[in-house]
Every structure is written in structure tokens, then in C-alpha cells.
Amino acid sequence: MNIRRLMPSVCIFLCMLSFYKGNTQLPPSYSKGMASGANVDPLKRVYLTPQRIVWKSTDSGVVKPEALLKKGTGQAFFGQQDVCRIINKGGVTSGLILDFGKEIHGGLQITTAQSNNVTRKVRIRFGESVSETFSECMDVPKGKDSSTNHHAMRDFELTLPGYGTIDIGNTGFRFVRIDLLDSNVFVALKEIR
Incomplete structure (x- = not known):
């Protein structure tokens, strides 16, 4: 040139x-x-859409997971729209794993939908592999090999807003597992990016 x-x-x-x-x-x-003591962050955010659903609960407590594969805006929305519902019935815990297509560093922005009247508790597990999203790092006995939260929080519980957006995470990952923890409830997810 x-x-x-x-x-x-x-x-x-x-x-x-x-x-x-x-x-x-x-x-x-x-x-x-x-x-004079302020620091300007030169970084900017780029939101990536999940590329595919790798896994969902076998009892199909996950309805319309493909809604999470659409490009989002980060804005909660009044009105009818396609949303993913994760539903827990009885003692069954439902969840799914999203694949972002490539290993990245960052976090998630989760937007819930208007059909949630109250907050819901979920467990988020970031992983560089699918097997890492299935591993236990909370309450693991000492000496047992497992993924950890020692250098970055990759396995934690979180309360989602009933209707709104929340940003979470700061780690390396390609896959994210989301499990609904509350019993006999559902959570409506508008988008995850």
C-alpha cells in the first residue's frame, strides 16, 4: 500500500x-x-450473538431456545415477541448450553422478558469446553480436580431482574450453561449476548 x-x-x-x-x-x-485521577477506558464493548444451542435439558423444560440465537438490542420490550422459556416443574432443574462459536474473553448481557413478574435465581457456568460447563466448581472437596473460580468467576449463582437487563462475567469462554434454580417456576429470556 x-x-x-x-x-x-x-x-x-x-x-x-x-x-x-x-x-x-x-x-x-x-x-x-x-x-485528574480519572482513567479513560480505551476499550469498547462488542456484543456477540450465540451461534448454536449445544444442549438443553432432556425433559424439555426449555421452550424456544432458538430465540436466543437472534441478534438482540439489550432492551427489554413490552409486547409479544419470541422468548426462550426455561421451566422447572417438580424437582427437575432445567437449563441449556449456548455456543458463541469461538473462544472469547468477556461476559454476558442477559435481557429478561415482560412475562416475568419476579426475579429468578439462575446458575451460570462459563467454559472453554462443553465439559467444563458441566463441571462442578462450587463446593468441590479439596484435592478433587475440577475447574475453579480462583482466577476468574466462571461458576456462580445470580438473581436475574424480573424484567430488565443485567451484565455479568469477565472470563475466557466459548460455552455458557444457564440453569434455572428456583422450583416450580419459569424464566423468560428475551436475549443473551
């Missing part, structure tokens, strides 16, 4: 970058002294 043709683009990019770093807006209540 011709360097002379590339130089104007590089100069514009560098000018925009310096402008961005110097003009990050802080709340008006921050004094100049407080602002």
Missing part, C-alpha cells in the same frame, strides 16, 4: 484519538482535582 495515501488517514485517526482522550466527559460535580 502506498504510504503517501495512508498518511492522511493515520493523521486524522491520531487527532481524533487525542481529542477523544482529552474530552471525556465527567459528571459536573467532579472538580479538576478529582478528574
